[in-house]
Amino acid sequence: MNNRSAAWPWRGDTPPHLPRPTLMPTAFLLPGDPARVDFAASVLRDFVVVGQNREFRLGCGYFGEALIGVCSTGVGGASAEIATVELAAMGATILIRTGGCGALADDLSLGDFLIVQEAVRNSGVAAVYQPDPAIAVGADASVSSALLDACRSLRLAARPGKCLTADGYYRAQGRPNTADGQGDAGLLDRFAAAGADAVEMEAEVILAVASACNVRAGAVLAVHAHRRSDGWLEDYEATQRNLLRIGAQAAATMIETFKTQ
Ligand SMILES: O=P(O)(O)O[C@H]1O[C@H](CO)[C@@H](O)[C@H]1O
Ligand SMILES: O=c1cc[nH]c(=O)[nH]1
Numbered sequence: 001m002n003n004r005s006a007a008w009p010w011r012g013d014t015p016p017h018l019p020r021p022t023l024m025p026t027a028f029l030l031p032g033d034p035a036r037v038d039f040a041a042s043v044l045r046d047f048v049v050v051g052q053n054r055e056f057r058l059g060c061g062y063f064g065e066a067l068i069g070v071c072s073t074g075v076g077g078a079s080a081e082i083a084t085v086e087l088a089a090m091g092a093t094i095l096i097r098t099g100g101c102g103a104l105a106d107d108l109s110l111g112d113f114l115i116v117q118e119a120v121r122n123s124g125v126a127a128v129y130q131p132d133p134a135i136a137v138g139a140d141a142s143v144s145s146a147l148l149d150a151c152r153s154l155r156l157a158a159r160p161g162k163c164l165t166a167d168g169y170y171r172a173q174g175r176p177n178t179a180d181g182q183g184d185a186g187l188l189d190r191f192a193a194a195g196a197d198a199v200e201m202e203a204e205v206i207l208a209v210a211s212a213c214n215v216r217a218g219a220v221l222a223v224h225a226h227r228r229s230d231g232w233l234e235d236y237e238a239t240q241r242n243l244l245r246i247g248a249q250a251a252a253t254m255i256e257t258f259k260t261q
Contacts, residue, residue, distance in 0.1 A: 015086040018071065019051030019058045025069035027094035027251035028087055029244055030080075032202055034072040036098070036240050043244045044068060055079055066252035070244070073097075073202055077125030077167055080202040081209050088213035094254050095217040096143060097206050098247040100224035100236075101163060101198035102173065104188060108197060108223050110233040113158035113246065115139075115147045116219035119204035120164040120196045129208040137208045142257065143218030146250035151220075154249070156242055163221060164196035165204035173199050174227070188227055198223065216254070220246050 009016045031037060034057035041047040044061025051058060055074025060067060071087060073080040087095060101114060108114060118138040119126070130137055144160060151158035166172040174187035191199060203219040210217030222239045225232050233239060 013090070015090065017053060017082050018056045018086045018090070019053055020090060021050045021058065021060050021069060023060070023067065024091045025060055025067045026092060027066070027255055028069040028071050028092050028096070029247040029251065030071060030073050030083065030095055030097045030099075030202075030206060031243070032073050032075055032099050034074070036244070037070045037072050039237070039241050040070040040244050042241055043248050044070070056083060063248040063252040066255045068248055068251050073206070075169070076201050077123050077165065077205040080205045081125055084206050084209040084215075085213065088210065088215045093215055094143065094251055095206060095210050095215055096147070096247045096251055097203050097217075097219035097221070098243040099200055099202060099219065099221050101200040101221040102225040102227045103198045103223045104192045104227055105161065105197040106228065107159075108226070109157070110223050110226060110231050111157070111239050112223045113151055113156055113243070114163065114198050114221045114223065115144055115151065115158055115160045116163045116203050116207075116221060117144050117160045118162050119207055120162055120191065120194045121204070123165040123204045124167050126165065126204040126208040129212045137204050137211070139207055139218035140216035143216050143250065143254060146253040147218055147220050147246060149253065150246045150249035154242070154245060156246065158220075161197035162195045163203050163219065164191045164194070164199050166199055166201055169201065199227065218250075220250075
């Protein structure tokens, strides 16, 4: 018998998209790329991949005594919305995007980290959760502060700032859609004029959905590309491991902080 609800198609406490861990962490790191989940084995103790369905690869391990989950969101707002809703409904209370971005700000270099304080309003998926464009979509201040502290203690170059979440990678980020096509530098100028230090594809959605689900969320973004100098970080692996290290240290701090309050 099919007794699943179309409105909420969970089988009991099992979500329709994400694998469910037996022991559910309260804090999750959210890379876009499923391959980055496996890098967590070098950051978290006893790291185990729980499973993968579609773009959602999920694993768990320990940072000190803190149990931390890592779950890929896939590319873009639609799949990031699914991951955020399902993790929140499974009991996650802290979500930290650990992703890559294309920098716009001149003071950001390849391999630097941007700690997102706010997303410039742009994503259509985020607008479903916060329709008023005049209302800011921001990171939880305690998450941002824990991320900045983690960068400081790891001696990694980082600064707070604003990202812009695009609902596409090529034209939506001012790129051409053929190898010999023209990009749209004017779009990048408009993004920068609106306050964006960098462009990526999930953060505004995660922050907006997390807020609707009463979950604390933030984001640390590594500068994988620089759209002004046209630079591209080819040797990206160490930076991706540092993304997870920053996120894990901040998540462990958050878990400890909220345990003791
Ligand atoms: O570095 P990750 O987290 O995969 O995310 C970035 O990379 C993808 C584009 O290549 C988009 O998902 C963008 O946000
Ligand atoms: O330029 C970039 C780099 C990473 N991720 C993006 O979405 N854009």
